[in-house]
Amino acid sequence: MTADQSNAPAAKLDRSGEPQTLGFLLLDNFTLISLASAIEPLRMANQLAGRELYRWYTLTQDGLPVRASDGLQVTPDASMHTPLSLEWVVVCGGVGPQHSVTREHVRWLQSQSRQLRRLGSVCTGSWALAKAGLLDYYETSIHWECLASMQEAFPNVILTTYLFSIDRDRFTASGGTAPLDMMLNLIGHDHGRELSAGISEMFIYERVRNEQDQQRVPLKHVLGTTQPKLLEIVALMESNLEEPIELDELANYVNVSRRQLERLFQRYLLCSPSRYYLKLRLTRARQLLKQTPLSIIEIASVCGFVSTPHFSKCYREYFGVPPRNERLGGGERQGQQNSSPPFVQRWGDQSSANEPSSGAQQALANAQGEPTFASVLLLK
Template identity: 50%
Template sequence: MPQQIAFLLVPNFSMIAFTSAVEPLRLANRASGKELYRWHLFTPDGKPVAASNGIQLTPEGAADQILNYHTIILCSGIDGHLYEDRNVFALLRRADRQGADIGALCTGSHILARANMLNGYRCTIHWENLASFTENFPEVEATAELFEIDRNRFTCSGGTAALDMMLNMIGQQHGHELAAAVSEQFIHERIRDRHDHQRMALTARLGVRHPKLIQVIQQMEANLEEPLSRGDLADAAGLSSRQMERLFAKYLKKSPARYYVELRLNRARLLLLQTNMSVIDIALACGFVSASHFSKCYRDFFGKTPRRERAGPVQRSPAEAPVLAGAE
């Protein structure tokens, strides 16, 4: 002791994910009365790097110094799926060969996957990046868990999930009592485990508690690629089609068909911005029968065609982006 941890920050990293990972280490030292952990910051070129909120952090050195550490945590955020630095990839692979434990926060899983560091490992990523991640890396076992710890890889979905992942690791290394004390200092009512949901419950997201309506929407979310018919949705919830229509009009101010197509269009937008899939492949993956029908629906909803969307300015990462109109 202390355990030396290298944080590798790439441009536009998520500040909340980074602080959620480093602050538990600080409080573990304070609560235990011992220096259990010591952390050091590095960037690809050794120069200050800005988080997605614009705040710059000054590192101790460049990425090649991570080879001196047994625990390395890659911090990413906006546009992590576009990050390309062959030197960083090579350094991470070399650290892996040296036996380092390597983790990733937020969209850092994209970077590890691009460096061929996740083949044969379980990993997770922010729920808005999950669909594009699985399309880009079908050979990687990606889950929707809050975080994943698989041998010498650990990944989290971003945001405050990093806090729970680090609390679990502190508990494994130094006992649950210390982890609980750190959690209490944060006024964090409980330490979530990896199986906790990334997303808020539908009732909280929508502000609706009608169980039949929630059941229908759950069916919609689970069947975006092959949309269910109105009759099938109603039958699965024990409703008539007219009852279902009335519930959507009362609570969501739109028809079931409109709500369903907006779910599929929002999924399509994420795939357009985060993958190299063709427009027709995205259309089919989101339940549209043809590229022309998809393009018309997309233009009506977003005010631009799918091709124009993809050709526009670089968009913010979904892990940081505002909720789209019509999204849950």
């Protein structure tokens, strides 16, 4: 993403208009947890707001039921060819996206792009968008199992290890519960942080993760079984964050020279051993800052830093913000502190009588008796 793109002003939404309508395209073997993580925040947004902010439909290629990766069969609301007034299209992937994406999927997604839809994905759904040529030069997230194969198949896609990525009119999330975080961020952008916070409270979700949070990619997945000494050294590092082990001592533990150790890290992890060790310590510090009441001095100590100023300097250089700002919630990347994702907004035609009914309307009607109904006042 270029600096101009990341800092562009966000389009203003007409929040008094019709609900935003999303179409969730379900690929064969999609993961049910990712779909639920994406839809449930929308349901709760409607409930807390007391009105229909979002409407959604599940779609398949032919309108026939599709099986999730856990074997459950899901009956969609419609075929992807059903004329619907969509603002967002979200591709839901799962196991084997290489075999689930058809030419018809590709052509349909390209047609949605021409109509200026917001395009997104969860789990491995970004494979479909990439195959349609719709993620070239966009920052993109995908489940870590597909990172290597996707990079090889689509070299123009800017792959990241972030839990989710929001780049202009594209939004992509890795698997599991990451779509929940992405949707909470999108809802917060559209309707305010109070609503996003209210949803996380209803889901007993302790912390809404942001675009800086990364997937924990198992090193064994990156290296395979070909570098047992390197895996052993990293395991030693991870077990000794409070009292870091000297590099010479690490090398002796696995019976290699320091030069060999440095070559292994440069070749397979693309950095020096000391840099990798620092990254582990700083990542642990970030977790403690966000998830515990420990003081910054205590965190510096348990992460192996000899002084608080040195810890703060290293933290700011690596994450772009000082530890104090991170704890206060000002953890945006440098250059983006006051910018919101610059989305393209297109309002479609009003829903017609020919459109299938959305489950959002029934869910909202069912929620009217809940004590939280309309509990968040939207000042828009």
